[in-house]
Amino acid sequence: MIEGRITKGIGGFYYVETSGGLYECKARGIFRKDKITPLVGDMVEIEVVDEKEKKGVIEAIRDRKNELIRPSIANVDMAVIVFAAKSPDPNLSLIDRFIVLAEREFLDIVICINKIDADEEKDYMKIKSIYESCGYKVVLTSTKKRIGIEELRDQMSGNVVVLAGPSGVGKSSLLNTIDQRLELKTGEISEKLGRGKHTTRHAELMDFGDGTMIADTPGFSSLSLNHIDEKELKEYFVEFEDYTDECRFHSDCIHENEPSCAVKNAVDDGKLFKERYDSYIQLLNEIRNNNRRSRR
Ligand code: GDP
Ligand code: ZN
Known part of the structure; x- marks a missing residue:
């Protein structure tokens, strides 16, 4: 039995990253009976059935630390909430909404203000001090000028991360700059949200090395707070x-x-x-x- 993490699920197969490589796995029938569906992000035990073909069977799912609904990912450690210093202009109420949703899932929160090259007045410094006063780490970045990229990478290191934030703020540009091998088309993450389309995309975790895994779909696709009690x-x-x-x-x-x-x-x-x-x-x-x- 070896341990690993599900990074992708497609058509009944789960792809499990282990210290011995990636295995294509089926889930044991017992999960269906217990009405448990393995999720991307799950830590699992697999029985290898074919080492050469890298095929296995998921035998056990470890207890989840948490479970995001949209995107559907288990065991998320951190939300990086991305905003732009300019175009689109930051909307504090929207940032706070993302924070509420992330706090509710007990995620570590890092706030990333991108496109700092586009704001010569440095108005973003006020926003930085607001969120630092709440105890959040605030990272200032520019993918254009390659500022803050290492710092953002360090913050995410070793964590399972969802990037959250409105479209157009530079989420895919940031991921590309952090890891050139990815070559995500700019704008792709937002397209994957599938607005108006009814294809539900399954979330996937991308491996950035050092135990850093980042979800390829933005966190909190639904920003509704209606499930939250007003006293809460x-x-x-x-x-x-x-x-x-x-x-x-x-x-x-x-x-x-x-x-x-x-x-x-x-x-x-x-x-x-x-x-x-x-x-x-x-x-x-x-x-x-x-x-x-x-x-x-
Ligand atoms: P996403 O929708 O959040 O994934 O945003 P994208 O990565 O698709 O970027 C949206 C637009 O912002 C693109 O035209 C990028 O070239 C631009 N952009 C991204 N990062 C920066 C930056 O640091 N500075 C400036 N000026 N523009 C940026
Ligand atoms: Zn009071």
Whole structure:
């Protein structure tokens, strides 16, 4: 029995990367009975049935650390949330939405601001300080000028990573610059999202060496927060945590209209960024309005 990770699944076959190479595997029938489907990203035990042809059978699936729905990948460690300094201009509310979804899956979060060559005013420095104040690593990159590429690579090293972020910000350009062998067509990742098409593409993990695996489809294709409870949202704005204990209603406070709310006071005192607080309130209202609509 040898151990490996599923990197791809096509037509009932699973491709398992092991220290002894890549094996094409079938899943044991027992999984069907137990209603378990192997997922890309799964750590599995395989029985080799033909060493020369590199064929095997998946005998066991290890417990999953987590499971993303779109893309459908197990055991993801990290989300790299990619935005552009310019064209398209950064949208903080959208960044926060990606962060909420990534926090909810317990992913490590790295924020990458790409195309810094296109913003001579360096407006992105404000964004950098906002997210660093929340405790996130922020990497500034330019694929055009080859800035920050090594740093981004180091951040991802040894992790299973999904790149997230709107289309056009340079996700495929970044992957190409990190690993020239890939030669992804620029714009390809976004096309793979298959907007308007009904072909569901299966996710695949690309091996970048040193144990770094990156999903070839962007994380969080659906950005809806409707599955999140309005009382739960505040947990994903991690910088609020330092203040929650001082709120009069402690952990019950949603930091909106409650009296003696330490989070609101910290915003007023400039200890927390207003941009983040405003976007929290905006997302809170969005979740609430949606819940109301669905109750009707
Ligand atoms: P994706 O949709 O996120 O995968 O974005 P792409 O990699 O397809 O890039 C979208 C556009 O942005 C392309 O025209 C790229 O040439 C351009 N682009 C990517 N990186 C940079 C960069 O660092 N600076 C500038 N100025 N343009 C970039
Ligand atoms: Zn509060």
